[in-house]
Amino acid sequence: MRTLEQTTQEVLDLAAKHFQLPAGSLAPGDDFFKRLGIDSLQTLEMLSRLENHFGIELPDYEVQGVSDFKTLAERIQSRL
């Protein structure tokens, strides 16, 4: 079982890879809309990647109103 720290790190790594940013350039508190310059649709695409990676289903409502990596990682952690 992953710890929340591990999950958070994997979320950051995956987002950086998906949006072609240098590894380690994202922080847990970063606002992903702003940091990645993405819209709500691109966020949904990122979520699908995260679901595949973690092998979970993350309903859309679970991420409603979430805009930082840390909270996103917490939502994922609760479903692992």
Added chain:
Amino acid sequence: MLDLSKYQSIGEALRDALDQFSGEVCLIEADREREKERLTYRDFKERAHPLAKALQYGGFSAGARASIIMTNQSKWLLSAYAIFSAGGVLVPLDYKLTPDEQWQLLKHSGATALVTEYPIWRQLSGSSGRAAATNVQTVLVTEAPANADLAGAERWEEFRGSGEPAFVARKRQDTACIVYSSGTGGRPKGCMMTHENYLEQCVALTSIYPFWPGVHYLSILPTNHAIDFMVGFFGPFTCGATVVHLRTLRPEYVREAFPKYKITYVSLVPLVLKNLQKGLQARFDALPPGKRKMFNALVRLNKLLTKSQPRLGISRRLLKQVHEAFGGELHTIIVGGAFSEPQTLQFFYDLGIPVANGYGLTEAGTAITVNDLKPFRADTVGKPLPGMEVRIVNPDTDGVGEVSVRSKTIMAGYLDDPELTAETIVDAWLLTGDLGRFDGAGHLLLTGRKKNMIVTEEGKNIYPEDIETVFESLPVKEFCVFATNYIWPKRSMVGEKLVLVLHLELGQQYSDELRQDINTRNNRLLNYKRIQGVVLLDEDFPRTASLKIKRNVLAERLAKLDSAAVILPL
């Protein structure tokens, strides 16, 4: 289709539709690849009646207000019908607002009942805003887990009354819905839409884009939005058509839904349409050179053959693979909620997929103009719908002025705000605040805005007054938020943004600390509501006797500055 001229109310028309089309499928609900529900009109009635009965047992009566805060799903429509048949007024709210914003609007609307989903209720019930909205007495929550803490709510699934509910008649001029066009942070704009507004709008729209039994409408825009309420609920239901709901809006599942459910119509906001264009373009670009050449030739031929009007049969044969990806039955993509770029609309039309671009606003009951495709025009928002009188107020030498509308679809007014109503509806003409002109063919071209607001590509209306509260107590002398187009008008409806205008204290610097403070506050706003720059103005803001900022005068002063030079990035 039902003859809507015979009906007095939404509830009455829906009641007859449920009987007339009883054997047809009205709703399909899917979650990813799993189909969760498939209801006929008969099933729908059997599900909705016990809810209406229970509402009546609970004292819900004619004119009582009930709100729905839900994602698109079957229980949204079932609850709405139950509210209408009990004579209620529906208050559809955006599920994407923050809990505090939702409570604020619930309070303003005077809703006594709320229907919502468990994940939304979890957030709502924990919000401090709840204390203020004591008017909400009954809360029904759908899909709550067995051991969930309902925090005073009741389970929607168990809220059933036995026996036939009494149908409560309403008149055409009675309020059917209170729809908030804005006002989450400032002055709530609750549009009081009458039954007549919806009945007339439905007749006008379906005269150009008809529904019939067998039509499959994919409901993606939130149902609280005026467009989906009309073309994803009332319109299809009064014609015996089928509405398809998806519980996830992940692009891969939306794509799958088209062929799986043989979708006939879908409504999209420009952002989604553009995304779809990007995906298709990438696939076309990846074709080997030979196939690409052949494909481009077929697109050119299709363009030629559909120049005067769409010819779906021909387009589907010529560009078979493209149309099969959309299920082969797609009749039209309806696009609304915000301004669409002409090249995106043209892209789809060239592929033989008609795009019904139009123009409307909540206050006018959904759509005012729509492209009738005779011929297709990507550069306009179409012609006025039947029954809509549209005129340009105070046109300049180019014919550009404020668009105003008079029709039976115009709202009765803003809830509890006669002053704002009187400013907006003058002698029965609704002043839209949008600027435009008519061309020789009677098509409306929008050129900008007169009002201080923006509409995002996702179809969200953002008023500066609504987001200013987040900057309250910012350590500066004074501040004000503006839409850049309002200060520096440009003849465009895209790329609109908000800026924060600051007047610093004497000797104060625009420090990193202040910038950081602004960023932190800005991040508290939903992403599409955020400001995108700061303007520093070293003079006192003009104010009224009651010390309100004179926004129009301030905007005139700012207009003298060079926008490219004065907007500082955050």
